[in-house]
Amino acid sequence: MGPDMSRILSFARALLSLPGKIVAWLIIPLILSIVLSVIAARFGWSTLLDWDGSIPLFGEALTVNSLVDLQWYIFSLIVLFGGVWAYFDERHVTVDFIALSLKPRTRAYITLFGDLFLLLPLCILVIRYGSDFAAIAWRTGEGSNQGGLAAHWLIKGALPTAFGLLGLAALTNALRTLCELRKGTFHETEIHHDS
Amino acid sequence: MIADYIWPISMLLALVLLLFSGYAVGFVLAGVGIAFALLADVPTVFLSMGVQRIYSGTLTNWLLAAIPLFVFMGLMLEKSGIAERLMRSLAALAGRLPGGYAFAVVVIGVVMAASTGIIGASVVLMGMMSLPAMRAAGYDMRLATGLVAASGTLGILIPPSIMLIILGDQLRVPIGDLFMGAIYPGLILSGLYFTYIVLNAIFRPSHMPAPPQTDGVPVLHAVLSLARDLVAPMLLILSVLGTIITGVATPTESAAIGALGATLLAALTGGFSFGAFRHAVFETTKTTAMIAFVMIGATVFSLVFRRLGGDAMVADLFHFENVSPYVTLAMIMALIFVLGFFLDWVEISLVVIPIVAPIVASLDFGMPTSDVILWFAIALAVNLQTSFLTPPFGYALFYLRGVDPTIPIGTIYRGVIPFVLIQMAALILVIAIPSIVLSLPHSMR
Amino acid sequence: DTYELQSTFGLNVPSIGPSPQNFARMVSAMTDGEVEINVHGAGDFVPPFEVFGAVSSGALDMGFDWSGYWSQQIPVANIVGSMPFGPSPEIALGWMYYGGGQEIIQKAYDPFNVHFLPCHLVIAEAGGWFNKEITSLDDFQGLNMRIAGLGGLALAKLGANTQTVPAGEIYLSLETGRLDAAEFSAPSLDVGMGFQRVAKYYYFPGWQQQSAWDSIIVNKAVWDDLGEENQTIMEDACRANIAFNLADQVNTQAPAIAQIREAGAEVRRFPDEVLVGLRKAAYEVMDEQAAKDPLFAEALESLKAYMVSVGEWPELQNFPPASE
Ligand code: NA
Ligand code: NA
Numbered sequence: 001m002g003p004d005m006s007r008i009l010s011f012a013r014a015l016l017s018l019p020g021k022i023v024a025w026l027i028i029p030l031i032l033s034i035v036l037s038v039i040a041a042r043f044g045w046s047t048l049l050d051w052d053g054s055i056p057l058f059g060e061a062l063t064v065n066s067l068v069d070l071q072w073y074i075f076s077l078i079v080l081f082g083g084v085w086a087y088f089d090e091r092h093v094t095v096d097f098i099a100l101s102l103k104p105r106t107r108a109y110i111t112l113f114g115d116l117f118l119l120l121p122l123c124i125l126v127i128r129y130g131s132d133f134a135a136i137a138w139r140t141g142e143g144s145n146q147g148g149l150a151a152h153w154l155i156k157g158a159l160p161t162a163f164g165l166l167g168l169a170a171l172t173n174a175l176r177t178l179c180e181l182r183k184g185t186f187h188e189t190e191i192h193h194d195s
Numbered sequence: 196m197i198a199d200y201i202w203p204i205s206m207l208l209a210l211v212l213l214l215f216s217g218y219a220v221g222f223v224l225a226g227v228g229i230a231f232a233l234l235a236d237v238p239t240v241f242l243s244m245g246v247q248r249i250y251s252g253t254l255t256n257w258l259l260a261a262i263p264l265f266v267f268m269g270l271m272l273e274k275s276g277i278a279e280r281l282m283r284s285l286a287a288l289a290g291r292l293p294g295g296y297a298f299a300v301v302v303i304g305v306v307m308a309a310s311t312g313i314i315g316a317s318v319v320l321m322g323m324m325s326l327p328a329m330r331a332a333g334y335d336m337r338l339a340t341g342l343v344a345a346s347g348t349l350g351i352l353i354p355p356s357i358m359l360i361i362l363g364d365q366l367r368v369p370i371g372d373l374f375m376g377a378i379y380p381g382l383i384l385s386g387l388y389f390t391y392i393v394l395n396a397i398f399r400p401s402h403m404p405a406p407p408q409t410d411g412v413p414v415l416h417a418v419l420s421l422a423r424d425l426v427a428p429m430l431l432i433l434s435v436l437g438t439i440i441t442g443v444a445t446p447t448e449s450a451a452i453g454a455l456g457a458t459l460l461a462a463l464t465g466g467f468s469f470g471a472f473r474h475a476v477f478e479t480t481k482t483t484a485m486i487a488f489v490m491i492g493a494t495v496f497s498l499v500f501r502r503l504g505g506d507a508m509v510a511d512l513f514h515f516e517n518v519s520p521y522v523t524l525a526m527i528m529a530l531i532f533v534l535g536f537f538l539d540w541v542e543i544s545l546v547v548i549p550i551v552a553p554i555v556a557s558l559d560f561g562m563p564t565s566d567v568i569l570w571f572a573i574a575l576a577v578n579l580q581t582s583f584l585t586p587p588f589g590y591a592l593f594y595l596r597g598v599d600p601t602i603p604i605g606t607i608y609r610g611v612i613p614f615v616l617i618q619m620a621a622l623i624l625v626i627a628i629p630s631i632v633l634s635l636p637h638s639m640r
Numbered sequence: 641d642t643y644e645l646q647s648t649f650g651l652n653v654p655s656i657g658p659s660p661q662n663f664a665r666m667v668s669a670m671t672d673g674e675v676e677i678n679v680h681g682a683g684d685f686v687p688p689f690e691v692f693g694a695v696s697s698g699a700l701d702m703g704f705d706w707s708g709y710w711s712q713q714i715p716v717a718n719i720v721g722s723m724p725f726g727p728s729p730e731i732a733l734g735w736m737y738y739g740g741g742q743e744i745i746q747k748a749y750d751p752f753n754v755h756f757l758p759c760h761l762v763i764a765e766a767g768g769w770f771n772k773e774i775t776s777l778d779d780f781q782g783l784n785m786r787i788a789g790l791g792g793l794a795l796a797k798l799g800a801n802t803q804t805v806p807a808g809e810i811y812l813s814l815e816t817g818r819l820d821a822a823e824f825s826a827p828s829l830d831v832g833m834g835f836q837r838v839a840k841y842y843y844f845p846g847w848q849q850q851s852a853w854d855s856i857i858v859n860k861a862v863w864d865d866l867g868e869e870n871q872t873i874m875e876d877a878c879r880a881n882i883a884f885n886l887a888d889q890v891n892t893q894a895p896a897i898a899q900i901r902e903a904g905a906e907v908r909r910f911p912d913e914v915l916v917g918l919r920k921a922a923y924e925v926m927d928e929q930a931a932k933d934p935l936f937a938e939a940l941e942s943l944k945a946y947m948v949s950v951g952e953w954p955e956l957q958n959f960p961p962a963s964e
Contacts, residue, residue: 024480027267030260031458034451038444041818044782046801063796064803068257075483076254078263082484090600091481092219093489093593097605099217107217114218118226122495125229129243133250133693140713146792146804152712159250244699247690255689258806355812367652369834370811442817445809498685506684545683549652639837 005179012172013088016165020085023077030074033067040064047147059143059150069149076155080162087169104186112177115170123167130160200511202503206231207537210496211587220593224492228499235503248494253487257447258313258357263483264450265316269323270475271457272428275466278324279331280424286405294396294403296332297342300325301392303432304346305385308353310436310449314540314583315486318347318591322598335402336602338395341610344584344591345388345617352580353381355439355446358540362572365548368565375635376573380625384577387617423464431456485597489590493539506546509534513550520558524571524626527551528578535582539590543579566633573632574625581618584611642676643862645702648688648709651681654828655888656854659760660704662884663856666877675870677702695857696752703857704759707745708789715933716748719940722765722849724791724922727947728954729763729886732851739946744939753860759878760854763889765846766830767910768823769814769839774910777917786810786822790929791848794922807833814838823848827896828889836903844909847918 040048041064049062058066086092099107134157136142143150180186197204206227213223225245232242253259272278285302286295300321307317321343329339351358354374363370395402435453438444444452461467497505512530515523531551534543555571556564583591586608596604625631645664651657664677682688691703692710708721719726720741727735735741736758745756768787772779781799785792792802805813805822813819815838822839824830826846836842856878863871901907910918930937 020480020484021477024476027263027454027476027479031264031267031451031454034260034264034448035455038438038448038452041784041801041803042443044784044799044801046796046799064801068804071260072255072257075257075260075263078480079254079484079487082480083488086481086484086488087219089481091485091597092221093485093597094217094219095214095587095593095604096217097603097608098215100603102217110216110218114213114216114222114226117230118213118218119222121229122222122225122492125242125495126246126249129246129697130250132243132697133246136693136713142713145711145715145718146788146802147796148804155254156250159246159254240697240699243697244686244690244694247686247693247699251687251690252683258809355809360809364807365650365652367832369832369837371815371834371837374812439812440816442813445805445813445818447809501684545681549650549681552652 005175009172009176012168016169016172017085017088019081019162019165020083023074023081026074026077030071030078033070033074037064037067037071040067054150057149057151057154059147061147063147065144065146065148069144073149073155077158080158081165084162084165084169087166088173105181105184108177108181108186112174112181115174115177119170120167123163123170126163127160127167130156130163134160200504200508202231202235203500203505203508206496206500206503206505210537214587219488221488221490221492224489225495228492228496231503232499237499237502241502242499245495245498248498249491252494253490259487261313261447261450262316262319262486263479264447264454265313265320266323266482267475267479268450268454268457269320270478271454271461271472273323273327274471274475275457275461275464277424277428277457277460277464277466279328280420281428282325282328284421284425291405292396293400293405294392295405296325296329296334297338297392297395297403298389300329300342301346301385301388304343304349304388305353305381306432306436308346308349308381309355310350310439310446310453313357314348314351314590315594316450317350318344318594319482319486319598321347322595326599326602333404335399335610336606337610338402339610340595340602340607341612341614342388342392344589344595344607344611345614346385347595348580348583348591349381349384351583352377352384352576354378356576358544358579359572359576361541361544362548362576365544366552366568366572368569368572371639372569372636373572373576375639376569376632377576378635379631380573380577380621383624383631384618384621387621388614391613391617427460427464431460482597486594489593490539493542497539497542500542501546509546510550513547513554520560521626523554523558524574527555528574528622528626531575531578532582532585535579535585536588540579540582543582548575560629562629562633566629569636570625570629570632574622577618577622577625581615581622584618585615586611641674642678643701644680644685645677645704645856646680646685646691646694646700647682647704648691648706649682649704651679654832654892655885656706656760656762657681659854659881659885660856663704663759663877663881666880667874670873670877671870675866675873679704692752692754692857695859696754698753698859698861701859701862705855705857706762707853707855711789714748714752715929716744716935716939718790718929719926719936719943720745720853722789722791722852723943724794724848724926725919726850726943729761729851731947731950732853733761733882734950735943735946736853740942741939744935744942748935749857755858755860755863757856757858757874757878758853759856759881760885761882762849762852762854763826763886763893764851765823765826765849767843767846767848768821769830769835769905770821770841770843771814771817771839772820773841774843774914776911777914784818784820786813786819786824787848788823789848790922790925791823793925794848794918797921797925798917811835811838826889826893827900828892831896831899836900836905839905842900842905842907844907845915847910847915847922 047061047063054060134153137153137156142152210227282296282299285299354377359373360370363373435449438449438452439446560567583589592607647660649656661679664679667675686694691705694700695703706721707717711718749756783800785800785802786805787802796802810822926940930940
């Protein structure tokens with residue numbers, strides 16, 4: 001593959017992995033918010049912060065149930081955007097003891113097939129129907145009925161967004177594999193022990 | 196019958212074939228599901244339920260938040276060197292005898308089992324804490340991975356456990372009875388693991404060499420380092436369990452306390468650098484996504500599998516007449532074991548239990564029906580736990596592979612076989628001697 | 641034709657489990673097999689909370705639900721699902737068919753292309769499991785309680801730390817003390833969860849839910865295609881189904897309560913002054929919700945007016961307490 005193509009592809013990889021690297025840091029508020037829930041239970045606090053009117057995402061007050069919602073919001077974002085990043089780093093689970101004994105060319109064909117006919121249809125499915133769900137959630141203002149967070153559309157919207165990125169990632173990789181197949185040189189499976 | 200079930204059977208065949216192709220498991224599961232929905236002319240709007248399953252079944256499941264927390268805890272303990280020092284001090288208790296690390300794994304496994312109940316969380320935590328140390332000590336990686344997979348899955352049998360909660364709900368058995376009933380089988384299993392390690396230490400010591408001994412350190416220094424290396428991390432691990440028992444936290448919340456504690460401990464013992472911290476943050480995200488994407492794929496697969504008659508096929512398998520109660524029970528257990536090769540345990544619980552529960556309840560084992568169901572539920576739990584470990588499609592094995600992608604899955608497959616046999620021995624024990632399950636719940640009444 | 645229905649409940653849950661199957665059996669018999677309904681349990685196709693969306697999109701033909709499940713998108717479903725200090729089952733029945741209830745809910749469901757058939761009337765719940773005695777409103781201050789819906793918001797007003805612990809974590813949390821109290825359901829369902837072993841007191845009345853509606857929900861296009869005759873049959877089958885399940889629920893509470901007492905839990909009543917305070921808090925919460933959603937306001941007004949207008953009837957029929 002030409003140096004331009006190669007540069008474009010690695011730029012696409014970096015760009016598509018970026019949201020995962022950002023949401024990764026949400027593990028800190030995840031840990032702290034759960035610890036805060038535990039403390040609140042100990043002291044019997046229900047409403048942690050109260051304010052006038054309604055603010056985006058948090059609604060009318062910060063309650064213990066807001067923290068619970070915040071926790072699954074964070075979990076969702078970590079899974080969704082981390083999934084795209086994990087895809088580029090080849091961290092998704094594989095059963096490869098047979099595949100490792102195959103020729104690089106055969107493996108490249110398998111990867112190309114998987115990207116286009118196994119992964120891409122899933123992404124299209126989630127984008128197609130996930131955007132409907134997100135739109136309904138937005139329109140109805142779907143949110144907690146327990147005094148928790150008031151923006152479920154955020155996560156319902158993140159679902160098709162992340163799978164959109166994953167679909168782009170699959171196309172990026174398919175392009176690279178096609179180039180490799182044409183040139184006959186194949187990249188090594190990268191094993192990242194570091195970021 | 197095969198003609199009636201041509202779709203589900205071909206789905207399973209395609210799944211197995213593509214699984215071995217080496218493409219990512221989660222994407223294979225989802226892709227096969229979608230492809231077959233299209234081939235069988237299922238209306239595309241039906242597939243929209245796949246998206247709903249991903250959202251409501253996986254993303255909004257608050258209990259799964261324990262996964263990133265335990266992964267982070269494991270990474271902090273590993274990257275700061277605490278895990279290795281803890282393993283070494285525990286192993287040092289075995290002196291120059293071989294197998295010290297292996298004993299340490301089982302001990303930590305049992306303690307962690309009592310605090311996590313989510314498949315994936317404990318396997319990944321245990322793997323992160325112990326595999327690097329065992330590799331460095333020259334352990335046979337088959338033994339090491341088999342041991343970690345087996346002790347890591349103990350967590351879903353030893354209470355609290357999500358699996359027992361779902362089984363209790365499905366079988367209408369009080370959760371408290373199930374929790375009590377699972378304790379002896381869990382202890383028997385850990386005992387059998389111990390026995391296996393002892394046998395290995397005797398007959399194949401080269402598979403589990405003793406760690407190199409540090410010689411001639413002053414007594415005061417030894418005591419201090421023992422406090423730092425053994426006491427503090429053990430206190431942390433026990434406090435995860437302790438916060439549950441004392442009612443300070445729920446099991447999921449205790450995972451966050453563990454994660455915070457591990458970070459503080461890393462900072463206090465000097466093993467903390469920003470680089471290590473960032474590494475733990477990043478790895479947590481990718482590992483969590485890896486676990487969740489297998490769940491995501493499985494939920495899309497099973498949606499279509501059901502639609503194309505998979506559940507009817509499974510129901511048909513369970514039609515047997517005029518055989519003795521024990522034979523019926525054995526056949527049910529064998530069928531569930533085989534289904535465990537292909538299907539996720541949640542699907543097995545949802546599809547199979549409504550079919551088999553009335554059958555089991557009608558069998559005469561000379562016990563009250565409520566006891567029969569309780570005994571059956573625990574046997575089923577041990578069976579399902581075994582299915583997590585059984586190649587080719589054992590979730591625990593996949594997750595362990597995710598902890599260290601350099602370990603070939605073939606190594607893990609071979610390493611886990613003795614433990615699958617141990618599981619089966621325990622299952623036979625539980626079935627042969629119902630009082631293993633029933634005695635504790637009875638004594639509580 | 642054959643239709644696919646998914647319940648939000650497991651098919652083996654007492655009373656609500658077999659209810660849609662009973663409905664489907666009657667519909668099949670009454671239409672001479674023209675309308676066959678395949679009933680699936682919770683999670684067979686979608687998780688319980690997604691049934692409404694799947695019926696709305698047409699992925700499922702029909703669903704069986706507790707209306708309160710949809711309140712995150714449809715606020716009025718909250719008050720229909722469970723109104724604190726709301727109507728008793730017989731008054732709820734009157735309101736639904738003759739007091740304008742059905743029309744209000746249908747108005748809320750119309751934008752989602754969902755047809756609503758009230759099909760299962762749930763009798764009063766218990767007030768909940770407590771490990772702390774409740775002698776005055778002050779006892780709610782700082783109480784860690786698992787309770788859902790509008791009742792939870794009312795308790796939060798009284799200073800309780802109300803939270804949505806998943807059903808599966810209730811037992812353990814009561815046992816360890818992480819929760820001081822938990823509300824789940826009526827005795828016949830509660831007893832199966834085994835809470836009687838880990839809670840000291842079982843309080844009544846179920847102020848947070850005196851009655852509740854479970855319904856058959858049908859995709860609008862499917863409903864329109866059924867034709868008038870089959871539509872009427874489905875409505876009638878639901879009315880018959882309500883008679884079945886009212887009877888089975890009344891029939892199962894007494895043995896369940898006996899079993900709960902036998903396990904050592906003490907069955908109690910909230911003191912009257914506590915109930916008065918709870919009622920005040922509950923109405924404040926409902927007024928707040930009404931201010932945010934016009935349909936909720938309409939349902940609240942309608943229910944309040946109906947309860948007043950028929951209120952004289954049970955009073956006229958009251959006997960003095962028996963004095964043996
Ligand atoms: Na556990
Ligand atoms: Na398996």
